[in-house]
Amino acid sequence: xxxxxxxxxxxxxxxxxxxxxxxxxxxxxxxxxxxxxxxxxxxxxxxxxxxxxxxxxxxxxxxxxxxxxxxxxxxxxxxxxxxxxxxxxxxxxxxxxxxxxxxxxxxxxxxxxxxxxxxxxxxxxxxxxxxxxxx
Amino acid sequence: xxxxxxxxxxxxxxxxxxxxxxxxxxxxxxxxxxxxxxxxxxxxxxxxxxxxxxxxxxxxxxxxxxxxxxxxxxxxxxxxxxxx
Numbered sequence: 306x307x308x309x310x311x312x313x314x315x316x317x318x319x320x321x322x323x324x325x326x327x328x329x330x331x332x333x334x335x336x337x338x339x340x341x342x343x344x345x346x347x348x349x350x351x352x353x354x355x356x357x358x359x360x361x362x363x364x365x366x367x368x369x370x371x372x373x374x375x376x377x378x379x380x381x382x383x384x385x386x387x388x389x390x391x392x393x394x395x396x397x398x399x400x401x402x403x404x405x406x407x408x409x410x411x412x413x414x415x416x417x418x419x420x421x422x423x424x425x426x427x428x429x430x431x432x433x434x435x436x437x438x439x440x
Numbered sequence: 441x442x443x444x445x446x447x448x449x450x451x452x453x454x455x456x457x458x459x460x461x462x463x464x465x466x467x468x469x470x471x472x473x474x475x476x477x478x479x480x481x482x483x484x485x486x487x488x489x490x491x492x493x494x495x496x497x498x499x500x501x502x503x504x505x506x507x508x509x510x511x512x513x514x515x516x517x518x519x520x521x522x523x524x
Contacts, residue, residue: 312516355515363517394516407476
């Protein structure tokens, strides 16, 4: 069993709840393979630096996973087949950091400044946190 | 090797330019992470190219780490490959 960090980008047109069901689907593959989800973060609908499959924005989700390589390969295969997933990257990490990643920190800073768009982000934030507690 | 460094510093000295130390070494140096686009952005040019270490004074080891981090960030569309 090894630790991995997985980031996936979902299509811009799907809703937050759809993203969550997608992520649950993928998490099930890991847990069925004897692994576990250590951390889950929803970074929100971020604008992409360049277009991917005609999308200018994407839902970013980061998972920290403990799994063996066979399970991870299966996880990657399923994700590659899913058309709602624009891109994913899984890298090996040595340890799962306890505190939220820099993305979440940056986002909370931004939402402090206020604004309509950021309030939406906050709602997403809250729901993401809730799911991570459940997991 | 050492000979070369001595002569180089001797040449530099009249202009009063000291070699800057690596921004990623030292006690409170930032950790290189592909998710930290703000930090990585400081080491890319306006066009999105990675700044050579001879200009940014990043050590060779950290420059390798930095370049993989930037490439990862590019792959995830957190940073541009080319920016106009």
